[in-house]
Amino acid sequence: MKLNIKYFGLLAEITQCSEETLSFSKETVADLLAELFQKYPDLQSKDFQVAHQQEIVAKQTKITHPEIALLPPFSGG
Amino acid sequence: MKLNIKYFGLLAEITQCSEETLSFSKETVADLLAELFQKYPDLQSKDFQVAHQQEIVAKQTKITHPEIALLPPFSGG
Amino acid sequence: MSEKKIKNVFVRGAISPAFIGESIAKHQSKTEIGAHAIFAGQVRADVIEGKTVSAIEYTAYEEMANAKFHEIREATFSSYDITCMHIYHSLGSVASGEICLFVFVSSPRRKIVFKALEFVVEEIKAKVPVFGKELFEDQSHQWKVNS
């Protein structure tokens, strides 16, 4: 499955990109994070949430939609 | 003692004046109201508070200052 | 009552939306502020027994009212960590749809401004001797009572 992964704020500084396409053959958000921590070790120490199809999801959620985003703490307003 | 009595809103419609000076020889707010109810019988059925020197006071308060006001329910804002 | 000078809160007629905009603009140099909260009271065209309110004519026991506004101001500053606060109330005629009360509080932090704003408005409604005469389109009137 091709995933489109978006990075925001501090996380985009670490990945040095705001968006990338990735081939993903495993199941859950936790699986994806394991791959991303391999690619970007500095992500591991950061506080963030994962959005799947524009909803915040838990780590054990199965990925069924290509739109994934890594969101640092919100600071609107 | 000479009192300066102010009337507001509906009360001024009943007394047909917004202010008057009255000689007062008794003691309390209740005494004054008894006199005013004689002069303006329609006041008696109305809901109002009495301010003495710009503070709302109870009926048994002794009048020591000439500034008295009869205030109908507030409706600011 | 404090020794500080008592301000006159009253303005003649309606408070314009542009004035509210200008009041906000004046606070842009106060860069310690993080949150503004504003209340604006607008005259409703209520229908009462088939007649529509076209305006409210406000009168006040002005000296006492300004003293009460001042006490509310002092109480708000001592209870809430606000940077500044402004109150304006109309006297005279304010047409339906126009603004008759403008309360403006500012603070470094947002949580305070909601509480402070509500406190000020409720205190005004309860303690300030202002009287609204609701004028109907047929020239009759009734005296408003706050709910």
Added chain:
Amino acid sequence: MSEKKIKNVFVRGAISPAFIGESIAKHQSKTEIGAHAIFAGQVRADVIEGKTVSAIEYTAYEEMANAKFHEIREATFSSYDITCMHIYHSLGSVASGEICLFVFVSSPRRKIVFKALEFVVEEIKAKVPVFGKELFEDQSHQWKVNS
């Protein structure tokens, strides 16, 4: 999520005080309204380790953010008897002293607007993916975290 069209809440750069005044003015024809409550978030010139914030640069996950603003809007209308509500949030750079968030709720009755205003602002802070980068005068930066 409702079927209603999702609005774009974001505006480029700061929200001007005059725009807030104009928004109020537009409500003067809605004569069933008795109370407006407004929140304006202003960028603070915070001093952090000796450096002063000169601006915040806002980015957002825009599609999700607009969907969340829409959900907040629907939840507010279903929980509070309000007549109308508007939200604007800045994207891009907003200098200290300028306004980055404008929330405006109106209702026939005042007690509702205080609760509705606070609800909307707290929901925005908690649920909307907007990210503020605090820019210091020496060109360095840090990522803001809401408290």
